[in-house]
Amino acid sequence: MKKIIVLFFAISLFSCKKEEVYGPLKLKDGQEVELLVDHRYGSDQDLLIKLPEKELAGASLVGFDQREIGYTYRVKARFHNDDNPPQDASSYSFIFTKIVSKEQYKGTESFDIQLITSYIPGGPVIRLSKTGNDYYFVPDKLQLTYANSTVQSQLEEIYQNVLEVRANWQKGQLPKWKAIKATVTHDPQKFGKAYLVQQIQFTP
Known part of the structure; x- marks a missing residue:
């Protein structure tokens, strides 16, 4: 009788562990989900959405090396919970499958x-x-072209500051601006390989 009780208790614990859920979407470790991947790679609107609820996924997508800029995807992925994530890293991620x-x-x-x-x-x-x-937003992958000479001059000014910071990094030099926001569109002449910068806004 004692053996039966112990066995029942062990099975109950195992079942509870299998049903454990994680993150804001309460997903099980290894659970397959469908995600919407936006065409605006690297932008403020580049948000991963869980379908069909259309909720923010709340974690990054790992292993989606086939992603092309300018395309919207629906993908399958498996939710992964890491009990011991690296320092300053999230415990949750989605592993791309197809x-x-x-x-x-x-x-x-x-x-x-x-x-x-x-x-x-x-x-x-x-x-x-x-x-x-x-100019490149992502080296050798995502170019920034410019809509006019004003934007071209601004990009060059930003790049010159990149060089200044790089030359004085040991002195702790920081960028001369707190934020730089570029408003862009997909460049029709280099679709999937470049964003066309329409304007740039600096925050001193």
Whole structure:
């Protein structure tokens, strides 16, 4: 009789553990979900949405190396809970498994990207590089073209500050602005490879 009670207790504990849920969406570890991935890569609106509820997923998508800028995806992924995440990292993530659908964005609506990102540790970093005469938001992947000469001059001013910060990093030099917001659209001449910057807003 005692063995039966112990066995029942062990099974009950195991069942409870299997049913344990995590995160704001109360998902089980390993649970498969469908997610909506936005076409606005790296933008303020680049939010991962859980379907069909259309709720914020609340975690990052890992392993989606096939993602192309300018396309909206529906993907399958498995929720993962890490009991011992790295320092300053989230306990939750979604592991990409497969693409359900892929659709090219054909609109012209503008959206915003932030050219200064703060890291912990590390502090604020300007997300702008330059190869030849071309500016990049993501090196060798996502170029920033410009709608007019004013924007071109602003991008060059930002890049010169990148060089200043890089040359004086040991002195703790920071970017000269607290924030830089660029309003962009997909560049129709380089779709999927460049954002066309319409205007830039600096926060001193």
